[in-house]
Amino acid sequence: MLQLYDFEKSGNCYKARLLLAHLEMPYERIEVNSRTGETRQPPYLAVNPKGQIPALAVEGAIIAESSAILFYLADGTAYLSGARLARAQCVQWMAFEQANILANIGLSRKWITTGQAEANRKALDEKHKLGHEALAIMEAKLADRDFFVGDRYSIADIALFGYTHLAEEGNFSLRDYSRVRSWIERVKSQPGWVPMIGG
Amino acid sequence: MLQLYDFEKSGNCYKARLLLAHLEMPYERIEVNSRTGETRQPPYLAVNPKGQIPALAVEGAIIAESSAILFYLADGTAYLSGARLARAQCVQWMAFEQANILANIGLSRKWITTGQAEANRKALDEKHKLGHEALAIMEAKLADRDFFVGDRYSIADIALFGYTHLAEEGNFSLRDYSRVRSWIERVKSQPGWVPMIGG
Numbered sequence: 001m002l003q004l005y006d007f008e009k010s011g012n013c014y015k016a017r018l019l020l021a022h023l024e025m026p027y028e029r030i031e032v033n034s035r036t037g038e039t040r041q042p043p044y045l046a047v048n049p050k051g052q053i054p055a056l057a058v059e060g061a062i063i064a065e066s067s068a069i070l071f072y073l074a075d076g077t078a079y080l081s082g083a084r085l086a087r088a089q090c091v092q093w094m095a096f097e098q099a100n101i102l103a104n105i106g107l108s109r110k111w112i113t114t115g116q117a118e119a120n121r122k123a124l125d126e127k128h129k130l131g132h133e134a135l136a137i138m139e140a141k142l143a144d145r146d147f148f149v150g151d152r153y154s155i156a157d158i159a160l161f162g163y164t165h166l167a168e169e170g171n172f173s174l175r176d177y178s179r180v181r182s183w184i185e186r187v188k189s190q191p192g193w194v195p196m197i198g199g
Numbered sequence: 200m201l202q203l204y205d206f207e208k209s210g211n212c213y214k215a216r217l218l219l220a221h222l223e224m225p226y227e228r229i230e231v232n233s234r235t236g237e238t239r240q241p242p243y244l245a246v247n248p249k250g251q252i253p254a255l256a257v258e259g260a261i262i263a264e265s266s267a268i269l270f271y272l273a274d275g276t277a278y279l280s281g282a283r284l285a286r287a288q289c290v291q292w293m294a295f296e297q298a299n300i301l302a303n304i305g306l307s308r309k310w311i312t313t314g315q316a317e318a319n320r321k322a323l324d325e326k327h328k329l330g331h332e333a334l335a336i337m338e339a340k341l342a343d344r345d346f347f348v349g350d351r352y353s354i355a356d357i358a359l360f361g362y363t364h365l366a367e368e369g370n371f372s373l374r375d376y377s378r379v380r381s382w383i384e385r386v387k388s389q390p391g392w393v394p395m396i397g398g
Contacts, residue, residue, distance in 0.1 A: 072290075
């Protein structure tokens with residue numbers, strides 16, 4: 001059975017759990033708390049030397065990086081197209097998400113929800129500027145489409161949803177992004193969707 | 200014909216050029232200078248709203264993000280396995296590279312080679328610490344293998360090579376990473392390999 005090294009409050013881990021729920025795939029969940037330093041201790045570093053979650057144990061190997069886990073799990077399913085261009089576009093949006101949504105909205109949320117906002121005040125301002133630039137790109141992309149790649153829900157949407165739907169926890173208002181807000185509701189209406197906590 | 204929006208001194212662009220050289224694929228090169236602000240002007244923002252290079256025009260679409268361009272170009276070739284696990288592992292190492300090699304070694308190089316080192320002194324120290332952690336992970340991975348995914352050269356190696364082989368321009372010594380140094384020479388010996396400048 002698949003094993004997922006997972007922490008409930010991590011948006012990156014939630015992406016993997018959400019896709020597994022859509023796919024109705026059973027898996028063993030191994031809790032590793034990234035906020036207590038557990039992911040930086042030797043037992044977990046033996047699993048993933050980068051000390052990050054999620055990680056997926058499968059085929060006798062470990063897959064790290066949420067984008068790679070999504071790609072692996074979705075390969076051959078309706079959540080990842082078989083078309084060459086669409087597959088590359090999924091990789092593109094997953095890379096965009098890690099560099100722009102996770103790095104700005106995700107990290108702002110982490111600092112704010114774990115009491116590190118004051119210590120990172122100047123960096124937070126910069127992350128808010130860059131995070132809003134990323135949200136504006138998403139808003140523009142949704143002008144003529146319901147989902148980010150092709151005309152159907154895919155791992156590109158799941159990756160982007162992970163931290164975008166938590167934007168307010170990072171003090172990002174989505175007020176000016178009506179299409180992003182509609183897309184968030186569209187994601188939540190997908191068959192098998194589960195919330196981040198208690199899903 | 201493929202069109203590549205490209206800047207000679209960008210390691211991310213070089214990755215695309217290197218793979219195109221390996222594949223012996225003809226393409227039109229469109230020079231966009233990211234150091235003069237050209238990539239942030241309206242003509243280029245119409246190509247890629249993120250204002251980043253490289254971008255690939257293909258199938259009537261634009262593919263942004265170097266990882267996605269590598270994935271698209273390599274799909275169906277010897278540079279990207281057809282095996283599900285290996286494909287996901289290529290996505291994993293490309294994500295690792297963007298978050299750890301580009302973000303630390305690549306950005307250090309940019310600051311140092313464009314006269315921004317003093318203005319970013321404190322951030323540079325942190326990037327050196329994190330960049331060396333990433334190099335140590337690469338060094339450990341190469342303990343029992345010649346390449347990063349499976350037993351052959353792939354887009355994982357091309358992605359990692361892009362900025363790792365420029366480490367010294369970012370004031371990173373590779374002295375303590377003998378396997379990484381050997382792997383760099385191994386990459387340079389691949390059929391069709393071209394250098395970054397003048398390739």
